[in-house]
Amino acid sequence: MFKRILVPTDGSDITAKAITTSIALAKSVGAQLYTISVKEPFPYSAISEMQPTPPQEFFDAQERIASKRVQHVVELSQAAGLMCHAHTVEALHPWEAIIDHAKRMECDLLVMASHGRRGVSALLLGSETQKVLTHSKVPVLVVR
Secondary structure, eight states: OOSEEEEEOOSOHHHHHHHHHHHHHHHHHTOEEEEEEEEOOOOOOTTGGGOSSOHHHHHHHHHHHHHHHHHHHHHHHHHTTOOEEEEEEEOSSHHHHHHHHHHHTTOSEEEEEOOOOOHHHHHHHOOHHHHHHHHOSSOEEEEO
């Protein structure tokens, strides 16, 4: 069935459901689990000297936040008796980074959370999950 499962995390409560589901699924089918957290790039501007946060501080903070997120998934996986490969990447568009990482790690399933918005609110707000669903060649399991 599935051999490599990727679960992206943004640290939100809704993502917790996807993490729990991916751990249970990976354990039940004997798959390897991967997790990724996407860091925001530094918001460079024409007047970068006036930025309130120096770039290195921004990068360090982003790495700390992303590392904490993936470490949480690793700890939950270990508690379930499962090893998890954790990565952090920087990208302007998280959905692209998720799809690229799934390709690079040769994952055959993505497990993602969704708020379950419908209608106009879904169209206006969009979501990383929706963008991954639209562009991914790898199957996506959406958890609500």
